[in-house]
Amino acid sequence: MQIDALKIYCDVVRLHSFSRGAEANHVLQAAASLTVQRLEKHLGVTLIDRGCRPWKPTREGQIFYEGCREVLERYFNLESEVRGQQVAADTVVRVAAIYSVNLREISRCVHRFNELRPQVRVELEFLHPSRVCERVLNDEVELGILSFPDGRRNLEVIPWRSEPMVVACHPQHRLAGKKKIAVKQLAREPFVGFEAELVIRKKIDGFLRQHGVTPKVMLTFDNIEAVKRAVEVGSGVAILPRPTLEHELRTKALAAVPFSGQSFVRPLGIVYRRGRQIYPNTRAFIELLQAGGVCPRGKEMVKS
Numbered sequence: 001m002q003i004d005a006l007k008i009y010c011d012v013v014r015l016h017s018f019s020r021g022a023e024a025n026h027v028l029q030a031a032a033s034l035t036v037q038r039l040e041k042h043l044g045v046t047l048i049d050r051g052c053r054p055w056k057p058t059r060e061g062q063i064f065y066e067g068c069r070e071v072l073e074r075y076f077n078l079e080s081e082v083r084g085q086q087v088a089a090d091t092v093v094r095v096a097a098i099y100s101v102n103l104r105e106i107s108r109c110v111h112r113f114n115e116l117r118p119q120v121r122v123e124l125e126f127l128h129p130s131r132v133c134e135r136v137l138n139d140e141v142e143l144g145i146l147s148f149p150d151g152r153r154n155l156e157v158i159p160w161r162s163e164p165m166v167v168a169c170h171p172q173h174r175l176a177g178k179k180k181i182a183v184k185q186l187a188r189e190p191f192v193g194f195e196a197e198l199v200i201r202k203k204i205d206g207f208l209r210q211h212g213v214t215p216k217v218m219l220t221f222d223n224i225e226a227v228k229r230a231v232e233v234g235s236g237v238a239i240l241p242r243p244t245l246e247h248e249l250r251t252k253a254l255a256a257v258p259f260s261g262q263s264f265v266r267p268l269g270i271v272y273r274r275g276r277q278i279y280p281n282t283r284a285f286i287e288l289l290q291a292g293g294v295c296p297r298g299k300e301m302v303k304s
Contacts, residue, residue: 006068008035013065073277094123096132097145100224148199149269162265163241166256180260183211190236191215241266
């Protein structure tokens with residue numbers, strides 16, 4: 001069996017598509033399908049169940065995929081060491097982030113990284129938190145950016161930043177003019193919240209319960225932008241990370257009031273699949289994110 005065949009098989013399974021797997025390896029779809037068939041013949045087992053829609057790997061196919069993934073990572077790492085240069089696997093850094101990450105800051109980091117390493121491309125997409133985890137675990141991206149990342153199964157977490165949580169309200173709301181408020185002042189307020197299954201909703205509810213407040217949730221959404229729009233039209237107040245309100249505060253569409261005497265923050269973390277090899281360019285992008293787009297002292301990247 002050749003490394004190319006194993007890579008084609010892994011890409012087909014990882015991307016859940018023969019056509020996309022073929023495209024990732026610059027071959028025709030028919031060639032990718034034939035490669036998988038030859039692997040099945042060689043192993044004497046069925047790797048992909050084509051009888052269901054959508055198709056999925058068989059039990060043997062999933063075991064083979066996990067094993068091949070480790071083999072490929074070790075091979076490309078070894079090849080890189082022997083050649084003393086970057087391999088093709090490290091020329092694209094794919095990142096999936098939750099919608100509410102600070103777009104301006106992360107875009108600045110991507111732009112700076114492209115200036116420093118023009119031979120490397122960063123592919124950035126914004127997704128629902130569950131989809132971020134899914135794409136990281138399926139090796140569809142190298143890195144994910146999540147809020148409250150600890151405790152996620154099979155994910156390694158690199159701390160990135162912590163953002164203070166504040167009360168977001170309409171500028172004419174009775175709380176808008178206050179410098180700080182106590183959590184108990186929210187006891188009778190209508191809330192615009194997040195959907196119940198989201199981690200951020202559970203963290204907010206837990207924080208309120210610690211202070212004897214049961215939120216009166218009027219509307220729920222799965223993303224911060226929708227929550228902000230509902231607060232703008234007076235549907236209620238919300239508890240949100242302050243950096244996500246920069247535009248609304250600048251245009252005076254919303255007011256943000258911090259809590260008095262209580263620390264409540266949203267941690268953001270950079271995650272990757274446990275056991276995954278982190279290549280030099282990916283590691284360099286992580287370091288640039290942690291430094292806020294400025295190269296850490298003594299670690300200035302060399303333009304290539």
